[in-house]
Amino acid sequence: MSNEPAEDSATTASPALPVDSNPEYIKVRNFSFNYTPEVRVLKNISMDIPENQVTAFIGPSGCGKTTLLRNFNRMNDLIPGISHEGTIHVNGREIFDPKLEVIALRKRVRMIFQKPNPFPKSIYENVVYSLRIAGKNNKSLLDEIVETSLRGAALWDEVKDRLHESALGLSGGQTQRLSIAHAIANMPEVLLMDEPCSALDPIATAKVEELIAELKSKFTVIIVTHNMQQATRVSDRTAYFYLGEMIEMDDTEEIFRNPKHSRTEKYITGRFG
């Protein structure tokens, strides 16, 4: 397994830190990304994302937030013609290292999509999908994980009586929480959320936001959002992107109270974007 060295470095690196939260858990350095040689969507980005905190990416459409997010677990690999410069380290491990197994990376850095895509399987099978593909089929273990994951995603009480019914019958909010349950089932380290609430009503959104606040005790969460209020409600740190550049990154309160850049201020006050 090629992710073993990464874990080793993590265990050796952690005790060296003064606090138990690693402030450079995800370390992006001079990162640029092109879909095609002509289209450069990320320009020379450097940032640090701390462990066990919620980091929000905000910015107008097309500014590259989602592209950066999708680089953290290399989902962009699926698109032909891409290229990048610079480095991204997750927990001390360079993710573009050719020796690194993408599949192992994706197990550690899980993505939750804007539009939830439940598999055409039962609720139970949806939750344990990542375990099944990892070859874990122990029934009692799976049962336990289903319960803890669904509880973790605040969905248990609603679905515990119909675990073996199709997941396609769930409502939008339930489906999104199911994909969170599915994402946390195999104990990832990072959760990437790409506008997880954009298709949800306010009540479902509130539930998911509450959930995010709970999740950060166990996971490092990065959330892309178009909703300023959501960013202030759920995140500890916020990064503002504009046209492929990261303009500013700071504690969320700081960004929203006294942004250093006029562009950021314009955006968060709604005068632009």
Place this chain on the structure above:
Amino acid sequence: MNALSSPKVPKTKGRGEPMVWFTGMWLSFGLLMILVLLTIIVKNGLSTFWPSPVLQIELVENSDAKLRGSTTLAGDVKKEQIRTTAGESGEPVPEIQLFTGNREAYNTGFRYVVESDITSREYPKDIIRAERLEYGDMIGYPVRIEFADETRLESTSKEFPEALRRMVKEANERRDKIEHIEKDLIGAINRSMEKIKLNRRGWDKAESIPEKDRLQMDAEQAGLQKEYEKLASEARELRNLQNANRLIYRIPTGDERTVATGSVVDYYYPNRLNIFQRVFRFFARIIHFIFEDPREANTEGGIFPAIFGTFVMTILMSVVVVPFGVLAAIYLREYAKQGPVVRAVRIAVNNLAGVPSIVFGVFGLGFFVYFMGGSIDSLLFSERLPTPTFGTGGVIWASLTLALMTVPVVIVSTEEALVAVPRGVREASLAAGASKWQTIQRIVLPASLPGIITGLILAMARGAGEVAPLMLVGVVKLAPTLPLDTIAPFVHLERKFMHLGFHIYDLGFQSPDSEAAKPMVFATTLLLIGLVIALNAAAIIIRERLRRKYKTGAF
């Protein structure tokens, strides 16, 4: 708002409306054609089995329709039509076509009679119609039974109907017994003999026959020979019994004729049946047709071997074509780098579907039968050569040939189904740490199964009805054995087989009496359509189940 309320919009809409009618007309035209075709096939196909009453007519003295100089004719009315004569009058002449039966007496089974020649019509109660092993149906009046011991039983006697019924029943039982002896018991002996012969040939080649083994083989062979002779004489005796009792009957033209009760398969009084008996007999005949072997150069009896052959071939083809096509489509759509090469391959595959089927037949003969079959023979069955085992047409080669022919259909529809699986679901699976193959196997393939089955349905519909290539790679007019039976190894894929499509061609265009074979052609066509529909319906049911299970399928 202004643009919407301007008169231009309704006008555009109005201009389109005639096209609704125009396009609808073409659809209705197509549907109408199909409906007419189906009606003809269903009507003619089913009427074959309907036991219609037998009409007896008297003709005028100078009629052309007289048979054997008699003015009396009987038969069931097959057709009523208007003939336009080329004569001087040129007037349309109404005529009827009678199925007169008694082919051995009349030298024909059918007679056209001009309506104006008929002086009287009646439906005689006593007339009998019997299905025989030879010469088709008999239509006539029973006169008496002559038993083996020279005693006679006149048809006027009270015991006659019961005696006739019993004799025909006995004869049928005896016929089954003879068949059992000849086909199963003697067949088994023949197979043992063949085995010994092959062993011996193998030893001959090795040039060292141990004396002990040779003697043992001789003894075995002698034992089998003795057993064979015993069975053969038993069968011969039974055969003689079949000809012992005779039924004397009078044909409507007047002569008395004789038929051995052993060659009467079934008989009935067509003018005595009430509607329920008629319906019962109708279904009984359909069942016989479906489950019995053909007789008399396929023009009589059933077509079970052809149904079974078609079924086995189609299933075998499906079993081959689905994995083949699906795997090819997965590579083409999921793994191959989309570009000019893949596009060219895709076009080539699509064009493959347009190659005339006979070309596939020739390829199948050359590649599968001669090359592959020949190689198998020389490797595994060399002791039987020069008699080919796999190196001649057989159901396996026919299935492979058809699989090759229909694989483009499966590839195209599988590809379409794969494309229709939403990207989001794939990403969700990949994001869960699944490999590409795991994603395909667990998410993409199940979701595209309905589409794959659509391809299979299309392939089956094409494959099951195909005739031309089969004629080169294994279909025969009459196959002595089925591709599946109770003799180990149970599945005999090298065997030649019968096929409904070829049966239709053979009956309609190759049989000595095409008029007599016509009802069989329709009935066989009906059955072929029925079989294709049944296979498709089964596939559609499976597809609907899957579709309900995986709601995402777009097919």
